[in-house]
Amino acid sequence: MKYQAVRVHRAGGPEVLQVEELELPSPGPGEVQIRHTAIGFNFQDIYTRSGMYPAPMPTGLGTEAVGVVLAVGSGVHDFKVGERVCYASGPALGACASHRNYPAARLLHAPEGLSDEQIAASLLKGMTVEYLLQRCYPVKAGQFVLMHAAAGGVGLLAGQWARQMGVRMIGVAGGQDKVKLALANGYEFCLDRRTEDIVARVKEITGGSGVPVVYDSVGKDSFEQSLNSLAPRGYFVSFGTTTGAPPPVAAATLQKMGSLYFTRPTLVTYTASTQELRDSAAEVFKRLAQGVIKVSINQRYPLADIARAHAELEGGRTTGSSIIVP
Numbered sequence: 268m269k270y271q272a273v274r275v276h277r278a279g280g281p282e283v284l285q286v287e288e289l290e291l292p293s294p295g296p297g298e299v300q301i302r303h304t305a306i307g308f309n310f311q312d313i314y315t316r317s318g319m320y321p322a323p324m325p326t327g328l329g330t331e332a333v334g335v336v337l338a339v340g341s342g343v344h345d346f347k348v349g350e351r352v353c354y355a356s357g358p359a360l361g362a363c364a365s366h367r368n369y370p371a372a373r374l375l376h377a378p379e380g381l382s383d384e385q386i387a388a389s390l391l392k393g394m395t396v397e398y399l400l401q402r403c404y405p406v407k408a409g410q411f412v413l414m415h416a417a418a419g420g421v422g423l424l425a426g427q428w429a430r431q432m433g434v435r436m437i438g439v440a441g442g443q444d445k446v447k448l449a450l451a452n453g454y455e456f457c458l459d460r461r462t463e464d465i466v467a468r469v470k471e472i473t474g475g476s477g478v479p480v481v482y483d484s485v486g487k488d489s490f491e492q493s494l495n496s497l498a499p500r501g502y503f504v505s506f507g508t509t510t511g512a513p514p515p516v517a518a519a520t521l522q523k524m525g526s527l528y529f530t531r532p533t534l535v536t537y538t539a540s541t542q543e544l545r546d547s548a549a550e551v552f553k554r555l556a557q558g559v560i561k562v563s564i565n566q567r568y569p570l571a572d573i574a575r576a577h578a579e580l581e582g583g584r585t586t587g588s589s590i591i592v593p
Contacts, residue, residue, distance in 0.1 A: 272364035278318030305387035307331030329362030393551030408433030418445035426453030499525030563587030
């Protein structure tokens with residue numbers, strides 16, 4: 268069967284992206300063949316395309332999608348032809364395509380009551396929020412928490428999720444429009460990185476003590492702000508590098524600044540087992556169904572416009588979530 272897929276033959280800018288017509292074989296043992304209906308678009312796609320996340324070339328892109336089962340390979344019993352399914356967080360690249368074969372052990376049933384677009388725009392980002400807030404550093408009601416990129420896809424879901432937990436969220440965003448968006452999505456405070464002294468404002472809001480945890484997906488540009496906003500024995504959770512990798516952290520620095528902790532987690536590690544994956548997804552689906560979190564799909568791109576999608580996300584010209592429509 269012929270299908271359309273985004274392919275990268277060499278690392279580089281958005282111009283290296285190509286949409287190619289390829290041949291899809293029948294699903295192998297333990298695999299399910301899927302026709303995609305909505306594809307999630309995340310910053311890790313940019314990391315792969317640019318070479319920051321090394322991948323053997325040529326490579327596909329994308330780790331998150333929703334679709335319908337067309338065929339099942341031998342040994343697959345949990346999924347049937349015609350069922351709605353979804354997946355996120357790998358294990359193999361290739362979601363940015365009209366069709367694909369995917370391992371059934373990492374596949375999820377798409378819940379009734381949620382649209383394909385809702386799931387594609389929120390599953391990977393929602394599972395990221397779940398592991399950050401509930402497992403990497405379990406936040407508690409009444410705590411101040413600092414979140415960079417508060418108006419992005421993960422940031423908006425984190426604000427809503429944490430508000431329902433009673434957490435006092437302090438966001439950081441670029442520009443007043445993004446600040447207002449964050450404040451409308453669960454943040455008690457949102458600081459404009461373009462005009463405000465982030466460290467001074469955090470200390471002012473927290474009565475001089477700093478925050479017990481910082482969630483930082485920005486990387487190099489926000490590193491000093493994050494480090495200096497922490498309370499003694501605080502957690503620096505670096506989970507992304509949109510402006511480049513943060514500098515190495517010397518053990519002596521963590522000691523002198525108050526016995527701090529520094530961690531660089533990934534969703535892949537926190538959903539390594541099938542059970543962890545299903546449990547994390549269930550937490551996201553539950554909150555979506557209850558209306559605790561609502562996804563903002565602010566950009567939709569056809570597969571042919573994949574280069575524009577990359578340029579706009581990488582350039583900070585998007586808000587909320589983006590999806591690719593095959």
